[in-house]
Amino acid sequence: MGQVTLDVYDLLKRGGTFLQFQINNMIQNQLNNYSLIELAKSQPKALAKKIKTVQKYTEQTATILNFPTKTDLSNATQLIIQSEEKIDNIDDQIYQMTRMLQEMKKLVEKIASSGETNSEPISLSLSEEIAKQEEEIASLQQEMLDVKQKMAEQKEQFYLTEASSDDPYKVN
Numbered sequence: 001m002g003q004v005t006l007d008v009y010d011l012l013k014r015g016g017t018f019l020q021f022q023i024n025n026m027i028q029n030q031l032n033n034y035s036l037i038e039l040a041k042s043q044p045k046a047l048a049k050k051i052k053t054v055q056k057y058t059e060q061t062a063t064i065l066n067f068p069t070k071t072d073l074s075n076a077t078q079l080i081i082q083s084e085e086k087i088d089n090i091d092d093q094i095y096q097m098t099r100m101l102q103e104m105k106k107l108v109e110k111i112a113s114s115g116e117t118n119s120e121p122i123s124l125s126l127s128e129e130i131a132k133q134e135e136e137i138a139s140l141q142q143e144m145l146d147v148k149q150k151m152a153e154q155k156e157q158f159y160l161t162e163a164s165s166d167d168p169y170k171v172n
Helices: 008-030 034-042 046-064 068-114 117-164
Strands: none
Touching: 034 046, 068 117
16 A cells, blocks of 8 residues: 655645635625725734734634735835845945046056156055055955846745745646
8 A cells, every 4th residue: 555645735735725715705795795895994903913813823824824915925025125235335446446546546647757756766665556456456346246247146036936836826
């Protein structure tokens, strides 16, 4: 006889999806009930309180089962957006530093070509320092590209995860 393995999480997911489907059907059937509509009109504060209570319990249940909630997804999306903005700001700062170094390099070359004998050691020292800074900036730019690529990959993975949770009736 073949042995059947029982996947509790898969069973829970299927049961939850079925229960959600039944509740949604019940809600849809009750939407045409005029007495229910009148009740909702007459006591909106009580209904809002009940909805908030259900949302709170849903959040608590999702936390216990380690499922992401809409709030979690919203927070993650905000963090992604903030991270992208910070990365763009850093990228702009690196670009500005590159431009400043290029201007400094031109000034040092002007000083060196002016023909003053006492400025040669200074211009040579400055040229070496500028070269080091250029190497550092090139390294930072490469790191920024790597970070942007990793962010894009994580963002894509996040959106794929988020998209798969959009259809509550789909059971994998």
